């Protein structure tokens with residue numbers, strides 16, 4: 001956490017400006033203690049459930065050190081691509097502790113994951129039939145779309161009627177026919193609506209739909225309720241009340257297991273909840289520019305490094321960590337990319353001077369992972385603060401990274417030389 005003591009900001013107990021002095025800016029900094037705290041909070045909230053498994057949805061942040069941290073805490077992994085599966089195996093996860101939950105991938109990719117021994121989550125009937133015909137003995141999980149829509153940005157809501165995710169709850173009779181005809185074992189049912197959970201009751205309505213479907217599948221070992229756990233982006237902002245959800249859902253789940261006649265495993269796959277608050281993105285102010293309408297703080301980064309504000313209109317709280325305690329002024333914080341590139345508008349910051357370091361909060365999830373080389377810029381470095389020490393966990397890119405993989409057409413290369421000559 002970013003904390004202020006004696007006019008100095010620290011992250012996980014390490015002086016934040018000293019991290020920039022050592023590794024330069026822009027830079028992503030993750031506090032492992034916050035990840036651990038969130039993981040344990042979730043475990044605690046569901047303690048009445050006998051078999052609980054938290055699968056970290058690693059698309060939020062796949063640095064190997066983050067994966068290893070979660071493995072050490074006892075977490076499993078939720079993956080959406082064969083490359084994430086491979087990263088998980090490299091980080092030391094047992095294949096059985098990895099769930100592969102892709103959407104619209106090829107049969108070949110599903111088979112590749114099966115060959116690696118990870119658990120499969122099937123999200124359409126076409127693949128279920130094809131895969132089940134070729135590998136009837138491999139148990140699978142079925143991703144169900146309960147069509148519950150509850151808030152959230154339309155780009156991240158995946159449970160609505162027109163969504164490409166999952167198999168519609170109305171198609172369960174069809175699924176059952178395929179399963180029966182091919183002799184497939186369905187070991188799990190899954191849903192992930194992608195909606196933010198504001199209200200435990202609304203979430204449990206979706207859960208009830210999955211539980212009703214579950215009664216039709218006799219071989220279940222687990223039920224996976226996905227994610228949607230919301231973290232607060234501002235002080236006092238709305239977040240999922242995980243303790244309330246744990247209490248209500250835990251009770252309902254245990255009751256269902258009684259009716260079903262077996263102690264099922266309850267799974268969740270949070271991404272944001274586990275890592276969002278652990279991350280800060282530190283950038284340096286290049287220019288302070290006063291126009292007729294605004295004061296802009298222009299920083300040494302942009303939507304190439306943190307696209308969420310422009311892409312999802314997501315809010316990232318910004319703090320000037322170089323000038324704590326000075327008088328506040330209103331700024332638009334903008335990036336250096338040559339198109340509209342805004343991190344935050346009308347933000348009250350301690351007076352910003354050129355060279356000041358600004359810290360953007362909630363930069364653990366979907367932040368570095370969505371960074372690109374747009375404008376031919378290098379992607380930033382990543383640091384993890386662990387046990388009171390700052391470790392570089394990814395080097396800043398350089399020119400070699402930009403050129404890696406580029407292949408020259410000889411005649412073009414030659415003609416360039418001729419022009420120069």
Ligand SMILES: *Cc1c(COP(=O)(O)O)cnc(C)c1O
Nearest residue numbers: 057101192227228269270271272
């Ligand atoms: C992205 C994703 C998640 C994680 O969502 P968060 O909002 O980050 O918690 C979980 N499950 C699946 C299948 C996903 O695609």
